[in-house]
Amino acid sequence: MFYFFVHLVHIFSVFIYGGFLFTDNLFLSRMQKDLGDKYLEAREQFMKYVRQVVPKALIVAVVFGIYLFSVNFGSIENGELSNFQKVLLLKAFLGGWLGLRGVLQVFFGIEPLVFKSHRFPFILVIVIIFLSQFMFVVK
């Protein structure tokens, strides 16, 4: 039962974080054309509420993900990783990187050096969601 709830919270927090990235990249950024000068103000209004929830959802996703990882990874047989373990490791690394990057940016004001827009995390979330399903297929 405990695992069930941790899994559920992981999915919901990922849903909140990923949902924001989908909204921002697919819809919000397109309003720039229509709103012109008013876009920055409209975006700031939106981001005011995003900042209250989304960074926390990302932290929850990573912390609960670490627990899921500890249960799912299993033992290494004959000194070799299984395909599942390899894909899970990659997924966890990318998820952890996203989490670290988000925490540094939002809570410590450290701007990411290379990727400043939300396009990079958006692509990364799509890749992570793909890997989270793919890892069960390559078992």
Ligand code: HEM
């Ligand atoms: C923003 C980052 C992350 C995203 C978008 C994400 C997304 C997802 C999704 C969509 C699932 C599939 C759930 C299902 O099909 O049942 C999942 C499962 C899982 N995630 Fe994450 N995750 C993230 C971060 C992490 C991190 C950092 C870790 C580990 C350190 C992790 C470990 C796991 C594990 C082990 C599962 C499998 C759980 C199961 O099926 O029982 N995740 N994740």
